Amino acid sequence: MTRVVVLDYGSGNLRSAERALERAGAEVEVTADHRRAVEADGLVVPGVGAFSACMRGLLDAGGDRVIDRRLSDDRPVLGICVGMQILFERGVEHGVEAEGVGRWPGTVERLRSEPLPHMGWNTVSAPADSVLFAGLDPETRFYFVHSFAAREWPAVPGDGGAGKTRLIRSEHGESFLAAVEDGSLMATQFHPEKSGEAGSRLLRNWLDSL
């Protein structure tokens, strides 16, 4: 059975993530233990609330080092919601800038369209070769609840930009990144653990890829 650790760093509805992953067929442990988190087949990084608070919690728990260790060995990591946002270079909330883990280029900012939070079930546009969205109809909806997101994926000189990365977008008055698949590092802005059957299928797709 695929073993997954849900990283417990004081953020996110850990129980929902745990139960949804179990339902999708994984053996799940919720822990902050570095060794367990590094050794698991897959690591899920949840997150709700403010970017800066999440990032502080992650650093305090040494979660950034766990993510680094895993990715240096190409071991899969899945970020969810603010657990996705903190993978970017920085987040700006109420004019205050906070540094992220910096795995991905770009800034997480407040969306410009009301109503905010963007709350509810929305569609995404995923490329045909997507791992997470394989077999899911383009009409499929996922549950979002967030006011901030990464809009752009700036090209980084020398590495070919997003060429090797699959960017999955959604729209709430404007386009933003709903998910990213970047080799062993993937993340969703929406909550697969709260997205019913569609979310379960996405989690199964991820588990199958481990």
Added chain:
Amino acid sequence: MAVAVRVIPCLDVDEGRVVKGVNFTGLVDAGDPVELARTYDREGADELTFLDVTASSGDRETTYDVVSGTADQVFIPLTVGGGVRTPDDVDRLLRAGADKVSLNTAAIARPELLETASRRFGAQCVVLSVDARRVPEGGEPTASGFEVTTHGGTRGTGICAVEWAERAERLGVGEILLNSMDADGTKEGFDLEMIRAVRAAVGVPLIASGGAGDKRDFAPAVHAGADAVLAASVFHFGQLTIAEVKEAMRAEGITVR
């Protein structure tokens, strides 16, 4: 590509049992909240709301059990409200598996509770529930003509419902559940004027509640500005299914899941 308008059934839960008449065929136990939650999930509910009516009797433990039991088996968002008085109450419900917690009476007495909860847990999980009505004759007039009530709509507060919603947004709530006490139980449709008034004032998502009696009642609430529609009895008694409501909304050009 646009976010779908949510259809939300609301269940009254008292000491771990669903009360106020639920009449579904095919249920082994119509009073079991977990079984009902699963049924609504299957029917296409976009979220679920539990209103804990036990609050007065003080037995909250069973409520936490019900929330965790439901969250373990139903994989759509769950909002819990009723008798939430402190940030610790919010914390316990979130830990039990609620995704959002709605505050009502305690927030009227202590508006700072909204700010504290929003800062500590994030705006996305703090819902302000407003039970509002038209100011009755002889009552203290308010700017909008609508006032906030307590005690199930029986007691006016003299607080303007629209100003209260605006203030709650400034204090950091992520969503407003607007329940018309005039329309509630009438089955004559939502209070569109009230929805329009609150919509014009706030930028957070707005859930309309109170008055649904027919599948054609829902689209006007959305056109008046609601991002979600909530109903209880029409669903409980099998008078309408979630699918019928969504179909009727879709026919009016509204995006639904």
